[in-house]
Amino acid sequence: MANVYVLDHPLIQHKLTYIRNKDTGTKEFRELVDEVAALMAFEITRDMPLEEIEIETPVTTAKTKILSGKKIGLIPILRAGLGMVDGILRLIPAAKVGHVGLYRDPETLKPVEYYIKLPSDINERELIVIDPMLATGGSANDAIHSLKKRGANNIKLMCLIAAPEGVELVKKEHPDVDIYLAALDEKLNDHGYIVPGLGDAGDRLFGTK
Numbered sequence: 001m002a003n004v005y006v007l008d009h010p011l012i013q014h015k016l017t018y019i020r021n022k023d024t025g026t027k028e029f030r031e032l033v034d035e036v037a038a039l040m041a042f043e044i045t046r047d048m049p050l051e052e053i054e055i056e057t058p059v060t061t062a063k064t065k066i067l068s069g070k071k072i073g074l075i076p077i078l079r080a081g082l083g084m085v086d087g088i089l090r091l092i093p094a095a096k097v098g099h100v101g102l103y104r105d106p107e108t109l110k111p112v113e114y115y116i117k118l119p120s121d122i123n124e125r126e127l128i129v130i131d132p133m134l135a136t137g138g139s140a141n142d143a144i145h146s147l148k149k150r151g152a153n154n155i156k157l158m159c160l161i162a163a164p165e166g167v168e169l170v171k172k173e174h175p176d177v178d179i180y181l182a183a184l185d186e187k188l189n190d191h192g193y194i195v196p197g198l199g200d201a202g203d204r205l206f207g208t209k
């Protein structure tokens with residue numbers, strides 16, 4: 001069964017407050033999303049495997065640890081997921097990035113896929129699907145199905161804010177996918193927006209409204 005983790009580190013929670021605030025402008029919003037993504041990546045990668053190697057320090061020989069070469073793939077869901085990519089890449093610069101383009105039809109709230117481009121070896125990678133918002137869950141659910149259809153078998157989902165409806169859908173459809181959040185909010189409104197949420201993540205990141 002999927003685990004759902006709400007990352008309650010004080011720095012994440014503090015920055016999320018400013019991300020939610022309607023008076024935060026595009027520049028600051030983008031910087032904060034980038035910073036929170038990096039902080040979340042720090043927590044998500046807690047279980048990355050290490051191996052011991054021997055090195056020479058200026059003083060002596062030492063047994064010490066390095067990452068054991070586990071391959072990571074970041075999969076932002078366009079557009080809004082793009083806002084989280086650079087923050088994570090600063091911590092995991094060797095990660096490959098695949099893109100899934102989806103938008104949510106404003107009438108039906110159903111996701112429409114318009115683009116997909118993935119690293120060729122996704123079946124050998126641990127994939128982190130990233131999107132600031134998990135609302136009805138339709139977009140993340142479709143993105144994960146698309147990845148599995150193409151051979152992915154090790155997937156985590158990372159979102160800033162989720163509604164209970166989205167979490168339930170992903171848990172039901174993908175019990176193998178752990179979900180990492182900065183906050184689990186109260187509900188969806190009649191337009192499928194998360195309450196209290198942060199509004200439209202893509203518009204706030206790119207200044208399109």
Ligand SMILES: O=P(O)(O)OC[C@H]1O[C@H](OP(=O)(O)OP(=O)(O)O)[C@H](O)[C@@H]1O
Nearest residue numbers: 078079080103104135136137138139202
């Ligand atoms: O869980 P859901 O109900 O599917 O909603 C969440 C999706 O909606 C937003 O994208 P949007 O459709 O606004 O596209 P955009 O990123 O291009 O703005 C958001 O970034 C998610 O991808």
Ligand SMILES: O=c1cc[nH]c(=O)[nH]1
Nearest residue numbers: 135193194199200201
């Ligand atoms: O609250 C929401 C729901 C879907 N997409 C967003 O950007 N915000």
Ligand SMILES: [Mg+2]
Nearest residue numbers: 200201202203
């Ligand atoms: Mg949007």
